[in-house]
Amino acid sequence: MIPPIDLGALSAPAQKMAQKAAPQKLREMAARGIAPGLKPGEVVTLLVLLASREDEPARETAEKTLAALPEPLLQGALGGDLPPLVIDRIARVYADRLPVIERLLAFAGMAGDTLEELARTGSEAVTELIAVNEERLLKNPRVIEKLYLNKHTRMSTADRLVDLASRNGVELTGIPAWREVSIAIKEELIVEPTPEPTPDDVLFIETQALAESLAADHAVDTHVEDEEGQEKLKDVYVPLYKRLADMTISQRIRRAMLGSREERMLLVRDSNRLVASAAVRSPQMQEEEVVLISRNRNMSDEVLRIISTTPEWLKSYTVKKHLVENPRTPVLVATRLVQHLRESDLRHIAKSKNVTSPVKDAARRHLERRKT
Template sequence: MTTKVNPAVQAILSGAAPRAAQLAAARGLLPLPQSDLLDVLIELRKSQDQEIAEAAETTLRAQKQEELLNAVRADELSPAALAYLASRQDLSRELHEAIAFCQQTPDEAIAELARSTRDGALLEIIAINQQRLIRAPEIIEAILQNPARTSEAERRARETRREFFEKERGARQIAEEMRARGLAAAAEFIEAAESLGPTQMADEGSLWLLATHIEVSDADVDDSWLPFEKIEEFIEETEAQRAAHVERLIAETQIEGEASPERISLIRRIMFMSVKDRVRLAMKGDREVRSILIRDPNKIVATAVIKNPRLTDHEVESIAAMRTVSEEVLRLIALNRTWARSYPIIHNLARNPRTPIPTAINILPRLYAKDLRALAQNRNVSETVRRQAMRLAQTRAGE
């Protein structure tokens, strides 16, 4: 889903624009800012319409590098546009340097640039950003495998790999480093976790990856709803069961088109944690972690996600429509007074076949008449809900 404000851009990116408008955009005839134009052209070059795709490719190739450079330096371009420019080997080193320096450039795009470039000086610039190398160790490997690397680029890459990925250090020492770097919430989690010890999680890179996804400190977590001393009573899954959960989540992620290598790696790392650690992570993790754990087959873990203080109304709206979420989660959403005042949320709950029938029935009187009529025809929900929706709709119509 695009977040572009320009309605013309929205229509083109979503495929709703008529062919004539798409062709005009592909030829660069629409008066769009550089950032919007690039996003539109990048999307249209993938069009099934050969004329549109070829026109978009031609227009992209005709973009002046000086204007592209200014847009990159001004942080005006989207990650998708930056990734595209990083893949262009015909661009100037100055432009590639700006892309490498830009924080919005996706890590995977930098890794690909490090693999494909034949410019040793550019590899040195990429190697300077140690924070990015720690976050995406595949960049380190790309630098070291590139025959064009300079001795300086190789030195920096090897030092980073040795310092952060090859030393055998305990989780507590790593947590101390996280705290020193301002990652207090992550340090708290690592120190308290039971399934992140040296034998369970020896890869320091995984610990640092996890640290980037923890945003809530212990002080901001309200765990009064669940006595943690009782968690030990919960039955842990077998390795085979956890592996099956991982494959299911990856499959769902692929269907949704979000199966990046980083997300798949994160899913594997999270789902092999203990139940107790997943509960803590659900309450402390960022949006990406929440989107994974809300699908956890353990309803206690999924419930912990909606106790996360950073959970937004927009996320709750999406969760209310999910058909792979625990019924208990949907019931608790409906009981939350703040969320129950949001019409999109209660509308999604009413339409969700996973919503417990008593919960859905209680929601129906708050729906608009047109939505009641639509729900009465919705074969995905239970017959009980459909009949009650029809009765309410008829009552309001005076039938």
């Protein structure tokens, strides 16, 4: 929570202009950035104050002025002390002005919320600036989480941040696959910061561009099954598969977190359990994808177990039914879910040749119970 502007910290003339009871013409002058005798920081503070009041007649004027501050006024304000709320507003309005963001990051008074927002939405250059201050990051681990989940953050930088958190015993619960991420990073070489992106950074970016070019408008599987139930990768996804295969485990995990549906459908089949688990835990995962995964008989039991322990996915009757019918689903999971199925589906499962014996037995028992 960013604290409100303390009017008592302003000079007497600034306080007079900031009062809601101040003459309208005086407030309109302040909203245009005209405030003779005031320091640049106070002028900008007044603008933020007026722009924040919903019932302020001069609000729209103040917003327009804030969006196009004269350079001397902006630089003058950045050269003094600014309240956290003013820092936050300038950071949001001038997010694409790297020199402005760089000076704002030097303010000790920047609120955690502001830093998190910059980490979440910032460009590559902005995320590189934020990632430099390790002490600040360790005090606010949520910033590390936002940087990791920002697709503009370099892969090499994300690795360093994960390593930083792991070495200092910080658990980043805001990263859905934190367990997998933290395990993978211990086995990998952490490169030092460089002015330019590393070859791995370039691979990560190019893979993202390729995945976006292949993205479909609806959930689509990357594989097809032959008559014997064996999977084959569709030709169109071969280049994407090869790029993902060239990545390290931590890189594939992050692609699973940030990538397209097609990437997730590839990575959920990864031979490395950490990668496959991360893919199914992705915050981007949609129900229609889970439906495809839960019925796939080539999927790993760990992936199916994760689906079965995710309340969001078990709201879907189709997912529960697929898990029960899938012979790769752990037996204890499948038999537990049997009780949630309709009678017609239980009768089908009890006779099916494609369902394991313990699950068929469980279906028969539940049918008998429902008759009594």
